[in-house]
Amino acid sequence: MSGFQGDRRKQALLLIAERTALRAGVTLTQIRRHVYSVLLDADAPLGAYDIVKTLDGVGAVAPVTAYRALNCLQELGLIHKIRSTAKYVALTSGPSDLPVAFVVCRECGTTEQIPLDLDPTRLLASAEAHGYGNLDPTIEITGFCQNHQT
Ligand SMILES: [Zn+2]
Known part of the structure; x- marks a missing residue:
């Protein structure tokens, strides 16, 4: 900032x-x-x-x-x-206990918070239905940033 x-x-x-x-x-x-x-x-x-x-x-x-x-x-x-x-x-959006999503570059580790355009409660409910508890509602998507795409 x-x-x-x-x-x-x-x-x-x-x-x-x-x-x-x-x-x-x-x-x-x-x-x-x-x-x-x-x-x-x-x-x-x-x-x-x-x-x-x-x-x-x-x-x-x-x-x-x-x-x-x-x-x-x-x-x-x-x-x-x-x-x-x-x-x-x-968190760039301020404090939150709601799920947040990040994209992470597999080459350099550059990380950005991205909007979570889905209903996270359904995702969490689905994880719980599979018998998992104490869920960390953070979603990480890895890929390659603009500098590391070939
Ligand atoms: Zn990168």
Whole structure:
């Protein structure tokens, strides 16, 4: 997120994050806020170790600090972990516990959130009907980005 519009959008998302945390009875600590802010600013998904490097001057520069913050933000529905690359992205649509979909480049890991144009409740119900529970309602579609199509 860059430019004036990006700044305003980021401030709005940070405010929404504060409220989301408050409603969940969770404190958006300085470290959690920082990690969320870093992910909002990132042009690409970040790994936990990319996050650790940004903790200098904010909190303990240790993987456990990053993982704790990332887990909390994930539980609040503010960020998502992309399974195929084990990296994290902030949701561009704001916090959500609804299913979201991503496309991931198999070559470079470029990741974009895409609109989910289907009824996710039917999909989840179908998964449950097959005996699966504790569902992670994230859909990942892998392929090749524009730079990596041959
Ligand atoms: Zn690519």
